[in-house]
Amino acid sequence: MKNQRLELFLEQRKIAERVAQLAQNISADYQDKDLVLVCVLKGAFFFFVDLIRRLTVTPLIDFVAASSYHRQGSMGRVSLSPVFSTSIRGRDVLIIEDIIDTGLTYRTLTNYFSLREPASLRLCTLLDKPSERRTELIQPDYVGFVVPDRFLVGYGLDCDERYRELPDIHILTT
Ligand code: 5GP
Numbered sequence: 647m648k649n650q651r652l653e654l655f656l657e658q659r660k661i662a663e664r665v666a667q668l669a670q671n672i673s674a675d676y677q678d679k680d681l682v683l684v685c686v687l688k689g690a691f692f693f694f695v696d697l698i699r700r701l702t703v704t705p706l707i708d709f710v711a712a713s714s715y716h717r718q719g720s721m722g723r724v725s726l727s728p729v730f731s732t733s734i735r736g737r738d739v740l741i742i743e744d745i746i747d748t749g750l751t752y753r754t755l756t757n758y759f760s761l762r763e764p765a766s767l768r769l770c771t772l773l774d775k776p777s778e779r780r781t782e783l784i785q786p787d788y789v790g791f792v793v794p795d796r797f798l799v800g801y802g803l804d805c806d807e808r809y810r811e812l813p814d815i816h817i818l819t820t
Contacts, residue, residue, distance in 0.1 A: 650819070651818070651820070652812075652816040653817040655816055656815040657814050658814050665696045665700065668697060670702075672701060673701050676705070681740060684740070686712050687711040688804070692801045693744060693790075697742065710755070714750055726755070741767070741770070742770050744772055745772065745775060746771045746784065749779050769787055770786065771790065772790040773790060773798065773815075777795045797818045798817060799818045800812030
């Protein structure tokens, strides 16, 4: 907390506009599909709630907890906690992430869900930091904003569990 500075990066109004567009695209793409939306906890919870309230399709909803970040650097290892309860076999799964950075979380989630034989598996992320990518092949299907390599907090994103409550997204500097 001490010596941490917040610089406004994305206002809630801009975020809301983009989330509405994404919800429109997803609704169009998944009409007449058996959609399961999976929220990746904890960071995606603001985005997830705002997104699902704007959908015009009726998905099944579930959650998975993933952790990879230690303070401001990736540990290079991702652990998933199985809070997931929906059967996804034969269903169209769309994973909802807050941010893709190195892509390790994405890869771990893809492996986890692929084994459960969904009809399709796609990923939507609010923020994409492509400069940090360690796996070339990773390309999310829906992206809210492409962002630079800065540490972002707010709108669900944290630094040691703080700042998640902020309605806007900020750059955190120390
Ligand atoms: P990856 O596995 O792609 O490196 O990292 C994905 C996870 O790292 C995200 O779900 C998020 O929890 C965390 N992360 C990556 N970049 C940032 C950032 O700029 N700010 C915050 N708060 N978390 C980040």
